[in-house]
Amino acid sequence: xxxxxxxxxxxxxxxxxxxxxxxxxxxxxxxxxxxxxxxxxxxxxxxxxxxxxxxxxxxxxxxxxxxxxxxxxxxxxxxxxxxxxxxxxxxxxxxxxxxxxxxxxxxxxxxxxxxxxxxxxxxxxxxxxxxxxxxxxxxxxxxxxxxxxxxxxxxxxxxxxxxxxxxxxxxxxxxxxxxxxxxxxxxxxxxxxxxxxxxxxxxxxxxxxxxxxxxxxxxxxxxxxxxxxxxxxxxxxxxxxxxxxxxxxxxxxxxxxxxxxxxxxxxxxxxxxxxxxxxxxxxxxxxxxxxxxxxxxxxxxxxx
Numbered sequence: 001x002x003x004x005x006x007x008x009x010x011x012x013x014x015x016x017x018x019x020x021x022x023x024x025x026x027x028x029x030x031x032x033x034x035x036x037x038x039x040x041x042x043x044x045x046x047x048x049x050x051x052x053x054x055x056x057x058x059x060x061x062x063x064x065x066x067x068x069x070x071x072x073x074x075x076x077x078x079x080x081x082x083x084x085x086x087x088x089x090x091x092x093x094x095x096x097x098x099x100x101x102x103x104x105x106x107x108x109x110x111x112x113x114x115x116x117x118x119x120x121x122x123x124x125x126x127x128x129x130x131x132x133x134x135x136x137x138x139x140x141x142x143x144x145x146x147x148x149x150x151x152x153x154x155x156x157x158x159x160x161x162x163x164x165x166x167x168x169x170x171x172x173x174x175x176x177x178x179x180x181x182x183x184x185x186x187x188x189x190x191x192x193x194x195x196x197x198x199x200x201x202x203x204x205x206x207x208x209x210x211x212x213x214x215x216x217x218x219x220x221x222x223x224x225x226x227x228x229x230x231x232x233x234x235x236x237x238x239x240x241x242x243x244x245x246x247x248x249x250x251x252x253x254x255x256x257x258x259x260x261x262x263x264x265x266x267x268x269x270x271x272x273x274x275x276x277x278x279x280x281x282x283x284x285x286x287x288x289x290x291x292x293x294x295x296x297x298x299x300x301x302x303x304x
Contacts, residue, residue: 030063034056034089034105035057036115037053037054037115045095046121046184047095047096052103054105055083055089056087058087065106067080067104068103068104068105069102071098096133097186098184099184099185101119122180127152129150131149132150134152134183135156135159139159140186141183141188141189142189161173165207166190166206171271173271190208190217191217192210192217193301194301196214197214199300202225202300202301203303207274208221208223211293219293221283221286223263223281223282225276230278231274231278232278232279232280233278234302237302238299239256239294239296239297253265260278263281263294265281
């Protein structure tokens, strides 16, 4: 029973009761910033598994925290985690980006501070999971390689050449670590000039062709356009005819956009120069895919 302090009748009694009332803690009120540590290999590498683990002090039912994983300033994972009754939490993730990682845990505006580490890419690419990651990274940036594999095969080499051309690098089929780093950082994709409709773009200056759906680059290829004496026409045209298989000129799966100008498979497709009689040559392993993707009536934009 509360002690009565006589400050003037009933008002004094109410004041005394209020003075000794015990506040009830609100739900979800953690008492401090989360702690965080990373569990995994001492020197993490690509495709290693790392677990972000720690404790949220004073955690109660309903509390949550956010784990954010950044790689070179780009958020690659962001997950809300509910700690256990003891306040402990964990979040596993796989290293599949590059290069400088920072991992934080935040709750109620309080942060653990960042745990940091760095990863490198291999100097040489061999078959296996890392080669598959390289191929997946090419596809993620819009480079077509045909069938996915864990090898640096023909499709990988053709896609690498297309990447090199788009990014104004030396024109060859060779893997270089700088390419892998860019891919894992989400960089190096072809940027379309046109942003509406199901269309094709050919950049004569870089000798590449892209299949574009609206703003999305679906596939990018290395090509060879008309040599100086028989240049490819510039401008915007629309596909009007398809011829499957080979014709008498050795053109393979041809799609025509004006008169006798077409994009078609051909051997060879030189990596260094424009060499055709005016058509847009594409690599034969990808010709059927290109042929099937293009619809009659689609636009083709050809520019330098």
